Amino acid sequence: MSGGVRESEGPLDVAGVGCGPFNLSLGALADGVPGLRWAVFEQRRSFSWHPGLLVDGATLQVPFLADLVSLADPSSRWSFLSHLRARERLFPFYFAERFHIERVEYDAYCRWVCDGLAADGPGGDGVGGGLRFGHQVDAVRWNGERALFEVDFTRLDEAGEAEALGRAYARNVVLGIGTAPHVPEQLRPLAGAPSLPVVHAADYLAHRDRLVAAGHVTVVGSGQSGAEVFLDLLRARPVGGEGLRWLTRSPAFAPMEYSKLGLEHFTPDYTRYFHGLPERVRDGLVPRQWQLHKAVDHETLAAVHDELYRRAVRCGWPDVVLTPGVAVRTAGRLGSSQLELHLEHAEQGERSPLVTDAVVLATGYRERPAERLLAALAPLVRRDAAGRPLIDGGFRMGLDPSVTGGVYVQNGERHSHGVGAPDLGLGAYRSAVILNGVSGEEPFVLPGRTAFTSFGLRGGASGSSGSSGPLIGAGRRADSGVVNGVFPSGC
Structure with a gap:
């Protein structure tokens, strides 16, 4: 140097x-x-x-x-x-x-x-x-x-x-x-060990061949990444010998909120509204909005179901288990070639061990x-x-x-x-x-209004959507053509 x-x-x-x-x-x-x-x-x-x-x-x-x-x-x-x-x-x-x-x-x-x-x-x-x-x-x-x-x-x-x-x-x-891949604390001692495949979904393709060949694979996490990994493994493994388990803490394998008005949460109008809320309100909102950004798109969920049904027609119920509402409490090695996950069901309050040969962690990212x-x-x-x-x-x-x-x-x-x-x-x-x-x-030149929804009581038709004020540095605003909530004649 x-x-x-x-x-x-x-x-x-x-x-x-x-x-x-x-x-x-x-x-x-x-x-x-x-x-x-x-x-x-x-x-x-x-x-x-x-x-x-x-x-x-x-x-x-x-x-x-x-x-x-x-x-x-x-x-x-x-x-x-x-x-x-x-x-x-x-x-x-x-x-x-x-x-x-x-x-x-x-x-x-x-x-x-x-x-x-x-x-x-x-x-x-x-x-x-x-x-x-x-x-x-x-x-x-x-x-x-x-x-x-x-x-x-x-x-x-x-x-x-x-x-x-x-x-x-x-x-x-x-x-x-x-952001960086997030590995839950209870699984960190196992992640990256050369003898047993416990990998984050971020590294999935690098380990795909090994995961496809493993006797039993468990996917943890039900966001888009988890669904895509699960679907890819399902398609790659033999009919009747899938050996797959898909677990999530979420109460369901839920679809992403993808309605047109729901998507307005991803507009500058909503960003301004959210920024103007008190800190304690913001902190409470984000976890409740998980279906806006942590769920699975409809097409992927449909593809998973279609593949499972196709296999059921050909060879009976596939060797696949999908379980929502489950948390991994602890994990450890079982001998030299297997892993044991200790699971807890949120609604039943029951606990059960799960023996598997490989784990894919679709557990998201952290800033x-x-x-x-x-x-x-x-x-x-x-x-x-x-x-x-x-x-x-x-x-x-x-x-x-x-x-x-x-x-x-x-x-x-x-x-x-x-x-x-x-x-x-x-x-x-x-x-x-x-x-x-x-x-x-x-x-x-940035727009003055980006959503039909007015997210708060302040602003209304002016386009501020309840914000506490314009974005700092937002630049010139394009004229929306609306004056005091009244559209010009001819509209």
């Missing part, structure tokens, strides 16, 4: 930390803002979006318009439709009439955008704009004398080893460090902590009663007034902005709000 810290030439307006879909959206939209100096730093050598879950046939749960840019700037050259045109698939897509695209196609689209936005590759020094893969951000601190953030990074070589140290200066920082990255800023961060950073309506972290720059958050604000935080459909809008906040010129 070369000695010393190499500094960038002049400050960036925006430095993104982490390159998942949300900060990739930030870069794609920033690319269209004249004069804006930006860079996104990512420690991986290339873009990768849930590679372990790119199961054949699995689709996104949001329409293709929820790409990186369209819901904020449909004219952007980085839209999904532009990707199709560049790949000469626009007419085939048109005739396919697909509103929900496959995950592998979304991943390919994101990689196409990355290729177009990459600066000069991982060998660069972090100067100037573009995506900077192979750059691990180590610390972010505030330099009061220069009124800039210092972003310290390590440039990594092909093997992931440290190659050089660098430092960029930025007026604003956007955290997009994403990655930013404490180490922001250690130098910790004394300056304003926090709520639970110790979480305060995030304002414009996705900006609350900091001491002495910090004149902004730290913005992507997919780390569910506690303050609600269930839409991890949703791809709100990604472009949030990125546009952030860029309006940092550019000073508000380059993105």
Whole structure:
């Protein structure tokens, strides 16, 4: 590793930390803002979006318009439709009439955008704009004398080893460090053991062959990932010899709330409404809204039932057990080749052991902590009663007034902005709000109203939907054509 810290030439307006879909959206939209100096730093050598879950046939749960840019700037050259045109698939897509695209196609689209936005590759020094893969951000601190953030990074070589140290200066920082697979505490001693396959769904494809060959497999968790893994295993195992068990703590293998008015919980209107609620009310709401974001889409549930019925017709009841309302209390090894899960049924209050040969944990994800990255800023961060950073309506972290720059958050604000935080459909809008906040010129015209539902008593037809005020940095509002709740003549 070369000695010393190499500094960038002049400050960036925006430095993104982490390159998942949300900060990739930030870069794609920033690319269209004249004069804006930006860079996104990512420690991986290339873009990768849930590679372990790119199961054949699995689709996104949001329409293709929820790409990186369209819901904020449909004219952007980085839209999904532009990707199709560049790949000469626009007419085939048109005739396919697909509103929900496959995950592998979304991943390919994101990689196409990355290729177009990459600066000069991982060998660069972090100067100037573009995506900077192979750059691990180590610390972010505030330099009061220069009124800039210092972003310290390590440039990594092909093997992931440290190659050089660098430092960029930025007026604003956007955290997009994403989420990490969650393994329940009682199963952590078993997860990743080489002798027994106990794997998180995030790593499913890497272990698929071994899981298909196992004598008995248990899938824990009933979200979309759990359903897709279960369905894929079911289809791959022999009729009459499936040896599958699917468990969930949820009271049912429930469908996602996908009614059109229900989906309005994923609009900026609802985000504003949720942000304006008291903290204790917000904290109580999120767990009750699990069917908005933790359930399974109707088509996947139907496909599971269809496959089970097809097998029942051919060979009687399949060797499959699906049990909701069950928690895994403890788990341990049983000899050298099996696992024993100790189950408890919530409604019956009964307990029972389950012997299995492999476990797939579809137990979701948790926000990655930013404490180490922001250690130098910790004394300056304003926090709520639970110790979480305060995030304002414009996705900006609350900091001491002495910090004149902004730290913005992507997919780390569910506690303050609600269930839409991890949703791809709100990604472009949030990125546009952030860029309006940092550019000073508000380059993105954002809608004043996005839902037919008025979520609170304040606002009504004006479109504020009960919010406590407009989003900070939200930019100019498009005219809805409604004045004092009255539509213009001719409507």
